[in-house]
Amino acid sequence: MQVKKGEEYIVDIIDNGLDGEGIAKINDFTIFVAQTVKGEKVKALILKVNKSYAFAKAIEIIEKSENRVYEDCSTYRRCGGCSLRYLDYDTTLDIKEEMVKNCLNKFKLNNIKVKPIIAMGNPFNYRNKLQYPLGIDRNGNAIMGVFAKRSHEIIPVENCKIQNSLSQQVAKDAFEFIKSNNISVYNEASLNGTIRHIIIRIGVITNEIMLILVVNDNNIKKEKEFVEYITHKYPEVKTIIKNYNTKNTNVILGDKNEIIYGDGYIYDYLGDYKFKISPLSFYQTNPVQTEALYNKALSYASLTGKETVLDLYCGIGTIGIFASKKAKQVYGIEVIENAVKDAQENAKINGIKNANFYCGEVENILSDVIDKNNIKPEVVFVDPPRKGLDNKTIGILKELSPQKIVYISCNPATLARDLSLLQEKYNIEEVTPVDMFPYTSHVECVSVMKLKQIVKH
Ligand SMILES: C[S@@+](CC[C@H](N)C(=O)[O-])C[C@H]1O[C@@H](n2cnc3c(N)ncnc32)[C@H](O)[C@@H]1O
Missing domain, CATH: 3.40.50.150 (Vaccinia Virus protein VP39)
Structure with a gap:
C-alpha cells in the first residue's frame, strides 16, 4: 500500500528517530510523525511522501504516552528548537541514549x-548564545524572533525556555529601540535594509555580555544613541560589534567586524580557567x-x-x-x-x-x-x-x-x-x-x- 499526501492513517509509534520524531510503519513503509513518542497510537495526517518514507503530523493522539507533559512554550512546535518539549526530561534522555x-x-x-x-x-535557560533574525512582517512592520522550522518566516518569541534570561531582555530592549527609532531592518525579499540579526553572547560566570548587530550596510541611524541606551541600561554589556554580512545567504555572520563599544571581546570561566571569547570564535553554548x-x-x-x-x-x-x-x-x-x-x-x-x-x-x-x-x-x-x-x-x-x-x-x-x-x-x-x-x-x-x-x- 502506497501512502498518499493528505490522507489519514491510524499508526503505532514504534521508535523515535534522529530528530526525535516518532517512527511508524505502514506495510514496512516508514512514516516520521512529528512530536510523538514510542508507545503511542496516533491518527497521522500525511504531509509529504518521498520514495521510501513520508512525513506526517499527529492530528489526534489515540493512546497517549504517560511521558507527555504540559507544553510550556507556545513557539517550540514552529521554531523547531526544542523538538522534545512535549516530553518529560527523563524521556528526552532515554530517546537520546537510544539515538546513540x-x-x-x-x-x-x-x-x-x-x-x-x-x-x-537544571535543564533551563542554559544557552549562552542567542541569535535572533530581524525582518519585515506581512503588514510591513519590523519583527524579531526565530526562523520557523525549514523556512525564513520569522516568528516572535515571548519567553524562550532555553536561552539565558538576561540575554533575552537585552535583545528585546535592543529591538524596541530599533523599532521605536525607525532604524532600518533587513528585508529578505528585496535584500535591502540594515539590521539582519541581533546576537547576544554572555559569560554566565562573569555576566559579561557581547552584543553583535549583523548588518547589511553601514546605515544604522542613531548608532551612538543605541550604544548609550543599551550600555546605560545594561552595564553587563561590555562590548558592541557591527558584523557586516552583505551576502544573500543562510550563514548568519560575515567576516568583517567593527567594534562600536568596548574591546571587542568578553571573558568567561570554565572550571578554573578564564577564556577570552571573540565574535567569530566557537564557544560551547x-x-x-x-x-x-x-x-x-x-x-x-x-x-x-x-x-x-x-x-x-x-x-x-x-x-x-x-x-x-x-x-x-x-x-x-x-x-x-x-x-x-x-x-x-x-x-x-x-x-x-x-x-x-x-x-x-x-x-x-x-x-x-x-x-x-x-x-x-x-x-x-x-x-x-x-x-x-x-x-x-x-x-x-x-x-x-x-x-x-x-x-x-x-x-x-x-x-x-x-x-x-x-x-x-x-x-x-x-x-x-x-x-x-x-x-x-x-x-x-x-x-x-x-x-x-x-x-x-
Ligand atoms: C565543535 S567545535 C569544537 C571547538 C572546541 N574543541 C570546543 O570544545 O569549544 C569544532 C571546531 O572546529 C573548527 N573547524 C572546523 N573545521 C575545521 C578543520 N577542517 N580544521 C580545523 N578546525 C576546524 C571550527 O571552527 C570549530 O572551532
Missing part, C-alpha cells in the same frame, strides 16, 4: 558500551554541561603529566587548556584565525606555558605540525564539527597511532561512521552521551579508543 545506540548499531558497533547519559541538573563533558574527556585520557597531547579542532583552546595541567605538552589546531589568537591568549591568561596553537585545517596541517615539532603524541582529542572527520585525517591518525584517541562529537551519526573506520586499529571502549542541548533532539558524545596492541610471537 541506533547510530552505533547501523555500523555494527553493537559491542560498544553506551554509558548512561550525563543529564543536566552550554557551559555547565561543557565542564561535565571536558571532565569526562579528561578522565578518559587519564593523563599522567608525561604525555604529548593534540587538541584537534580546538576552537579557543578550551580542551587543550583543561588538559595542559596534566600533560607534558599540548598542541592545538583550529581553522578560525581569531579563535587561534584567542587560544594563544587564553593560555597566557591562565599562566599555561606548555600549550601551542596552530591555525589551519587539521587535514592539511596536522602532518606539518607533527614533523615541525618532531613529536609522537600519546593522546589525541578530536572535536570536529557535525560532519565529523574527513578520510585524510582518519588516515593520518591511523598512521600516527597515538595510544588513545578521545573523540568528542555533536553528531552521533558521523561519530559512529568514524569509529567504524578507526576500529581496525583501535579498541573502542565506550561512548558517554552528554545532554548539552536539553529538550532539543541534539546529543553530544564523548568516546575513548585505545590502540590495539600487536601481539608478537
Whole structure:
C-alpha cells in the first residue's frame, strides 16, 4: 500500500528517530510523525511522501504516552528548537541514549558500551548564545524572533525556555529601540535594509555580555544613541560589534567586524580557567554541561603529566587548556584565525606555558605540525564539527597511532561512521552521551579508543 499526501492513517509509534520524531510503519513503509513518542497510537495526517518514507503530523493522539507533559512554550512546535518539549526530561534522555545506540548499531558497533547519559541538573535557560533574525512582517512592520522550522518566516518569541534570561531582555530592549527609532531592518525579499540579526553572547560566570548587530550596510541611524541606551541600561554589556554580512545567504555572520563599544571581546570561566571569547570564535553554548563533558574527556585520557597531547579542532583552546595541567605538552589546531589568537591568549591568561596553537585545517596541517615539532603524541582529542572527520585525517591518525584517541562529537551519526573506520586499529571502549542541548533532539558524545596492541610471537 502506497501512502498518499493528505490522507489519514491510524499508526503505532514504534521508535523515535534522529530528530526525535516518532517512527511508524505502514506495510514496512516508514512514516516520521512529528512530536510523538514510542508507545503511542496516533491518527497521522500525511504531509509529504518521498520514495521510501513520508512525513506526517499527529492530528489526534489515540493512546497517549504517560511521558507527555504540559507544553510550556507556545513557539517550540514552529521554531523547531526544542523538538522534545512535549516530553518529560527523563524521556528526552532515554530517546537520546537510544539515538546513540541506533547510530552505533547501523555500523555494527553493537559491542560498544553506551554509558548512561550525563543529564543536566537544571535543564533551563542554559544557552549562552542567542541569535535572533530581524525582518519585515506581512503588514510591513519590523519583527524579531526565530526562523520557523525549514523556512525564513520569522516568528516572535515571548519567553524562550532555553536561552539565558538576561540575554533575552537585552535583545528585546535592543529591538524596541530599533523599532521605536525607525532604524532600518533587513528585508529578505528585496535584500535591502540594515539590521539582519541581533546576537547576544554572555559569560554566565562573569555576566559579561557581547552584543553583535549583523548588518547589511553601514546605515544604522542613531548608532551612538543605541550604544548609550543599551550600555546605560545594561552595564553587563561590555562590548558592541557591527558584523557586516552583505551576502544573500543562510550563514548568519560575515567576516568583517567593527567594534562600536568596548574591546571587542568578553571573558568567561570554565572550571578554573578564564577564556577570552571573540565574535567569530566557537564557544560551547552550554557551559555547565561543557565542564561535565571536558571532565569526562579528561578522565578518559587519564593523563599522567608525561604525555604529548593534540587538541584537534580546538576552537579557543578550551580542551587543550583543561588538559595542559596534566600533560607534558599540548598542541592545538583550529581553522578560525581569531579563535587561534584567542587560544594563544587564553593560555597566557591562565599562566599555561606548555600549550601551542596552530591555525589551519587539521587535514592539511596536522602532518606539518607533527614533523615541525618532531613529536609522537600519546593522546589525541578530536572535536570536529557535525560532519565529523574527513578520510585524510582518519588516515593520518591511523598512521600516527597515538595510544588513545578521545573523540568528542555533536553528531552521533558521523561519530559512529568514524569509529567504524578507526576500529581496525583501535579498541573502542565506550561512548558517554552528554545532554548539552536539553529538550532539543541534539546529543553530544564523548568516546575513548585505545590502540590495539600487536601481539608478537
Ligand atoms: C565543535 S567545535 C569544537 C571547538 C572546541 N574543541 C570546543 O570544545 O569549544 C569544532 C571546531 O572546529 C573548527 N573547524 C572546523 N573545521 C575545521 C578543520 N577542517 N580544521 C580545523 N578546525 C576546524 C571550527 O571552527 C570549530 O572551532
